[in-house]
Amino acid sequence: MSVTTYILGIVAALFTLAVVIEMLRRRSLRERHAVWWLIAGLLALLIGIFPGILEWAATLVGVDAPTNLIFFVSIAILVLVCVQHSAELTTLESKTRALAEEATLHDLRLRQLEALADAAQGRSK
Helix, strand or coil: CCHHHHHHHHHHHHHHHHHHHHHHHCCCCCHHHHHHHHHHHHHHHHHHHCHHHHHHHHHHHCCCCHHHHHHHHHHHHHHHHHHHHHHHHHHHHHHHHHHHHHHHHHHHHHHHHHHHHHHHHHHHC
16 A cells, blocks of 8 residues: 555544544434544554554454454444444333323323312312
């Protein structure tokens, strides 16, 4: 690969890390969601600075083309992010359902109390 490709990789990794850190700082991204993005950014930065690591890892794993290893690791990280979000979505759906049921019960109880209060006022007149 050319020097320009390595520089572009380093700049992209630094940009990714900067965006994730800024989102963490502004509290628009929670720490548990940022973990995988930080890992991906650090791996990209490490490979951009030391490209021999990618070739060594590809040889170690038995992958012929180092770029295939990058694609595989990227897809694996994205799958882990999707699984994490799916688990959290399931939890939030359960909590939302429980809150909706609780709000409905409170509304029903309020209507019953209002009906009792109206009936009591009707008797007192």
